[in-house]
Amino acid sequence: MTGRDGLTPEIESDITTEVTVAGLRLLVRPIRPTDKELLQTGFGAMSAESRAQRFHGSVSQLSPSTLRYFTEIDYVNHFAVVVLDLETDLTGVGFGRYIRIRDRPDAAEIALAVIDCYQGRGIGTVVVDALTATALSAGIDSFVVSVRLDNLPMRALLGVGTGGPPPDNAGVLTYECDLRSQDAARQSRPMYRAFRGAAAEAASHRTASGG
Numbered sequence: 001m002t003g004r005d006g007l008t009p010e011i012e013s014d015i016t017t018e019v020t021v022a023g024l025r026l027l028v029r030p031i032r033p034t035d036k037e038l039l040q041t042g043f044g045a046m047s048a049e050s051r052a053q054r055f056h057g058s059v060s061q062l063s064p065s066t067l068r069y070f071t072e073i074d075y076v077n078h079f080a081v082v083v084l085d086l087e088t089d090l091t092g093v094g095f096g097r098y099i100r101i102r103d104r105p106d107a108a109e110i111a112l113a114v115i116d117c118y119q120g121r122g123i124g125t126v127v128v129d130a131l132t133a134t135a136l137s138a139g140i141d142s143f144v145v146s147v148r149l150d151n152l153p154m155r156a157l158l159g160v161g162t163g164g165p166p167p168d169n170a171g172v173l174t175y176e177c178d179l180r181s182q183d184a185a186r187q188s189r190p191m192y193r194a195f196r197g198a199a200a201e202a203a204s205h206r207t208a209s210g211g
């Protein structure tokens with residue numbers, strides 16, 4: 001059975017959670033096919049530097065095909081969340097996704113972005129917690145991330161700190177995060193525990209319905 005946007009109720013509710021972070025009341029939910037405008041507006045609210053950090057190059061707009069690719073996903077091998085500010089008419093403030101690596105079903109590439117005026121307030125942490133919880137329930141144990149050497153917030157978020165492998169010629173380093181070993185530390189956050197519970201419940205519904 002599908003609901004609005006053609007999503008099943010399990011996907012609609014998958015990790016959908018309200019959280020309060022740094023005084024912001026936020027709604028975290030899976031992306032929907034109808035989120036193309038939300039994504040385009042969010043992209044418009046990112047600085048050139050943030051876009052370059054996210055896409056590792058100069059990207060001036062999201063094309064219709066990129067928007068389709070980002071929003072019309074299967075929620076199994078490609079999963080994405082949006083974070084909305086409940087106090088400002090549901091502005092999209094954070095976006096993140098993982099895409100399972102072909103031939104490596106236990107690993108996925110992760111990428112995320114927070115619009116500039118909301119950065120440094122814990123929203124990146126919300127996105128990574130939500131994606132980690134969902135990934136673990138989907139049998140994914142590692143996130144592979146490509147990040148520029150100077151991207152200290154992203155390196156802190158994924159637990160690589162100032163260490164990690166040497167960067168390539170473009171100053172991008174690619175490393176793998178073991179989600180199981182980070183799980184215990186993340187469990188200290190009630191928000192992460194809520195995501196874990198919601199993701200486990202959604203996964204059990206999918207198993208029960210054969211999805």
Ligand SMILES: CC(C)(COP(=O)(O)OP(=O)(O)OC[C@H]1O[C@@H](n2cnc3c(N)ncnc32)[C@H](O)[C@@H]1OP(=O)(O)O)[C@@H](O)C(=O)NCCC(=O)NCCS
Pocket residue numbers: 049050051053054110111112113114115118119120121122123124125126146147151152153154156157
């Ligand atoms: C990377 C990004 C998603 C982080 O989001 P955020 O909401 O600012 O992150 P948070 O506020 O949750 O902070 C995450 C960590 O970075 C640290 N941090 C924040 N700003 C920092 C800075 N200027 N220097 C060093 N560390 C910083 C925080 O202390 C926190 O560390 P902790 O987990 O050890 O507590 C955001 O900066 C962004 O969208 N950047 C542009 C796009 C991008 O770089 N995407 C990642 C590549 S795919």
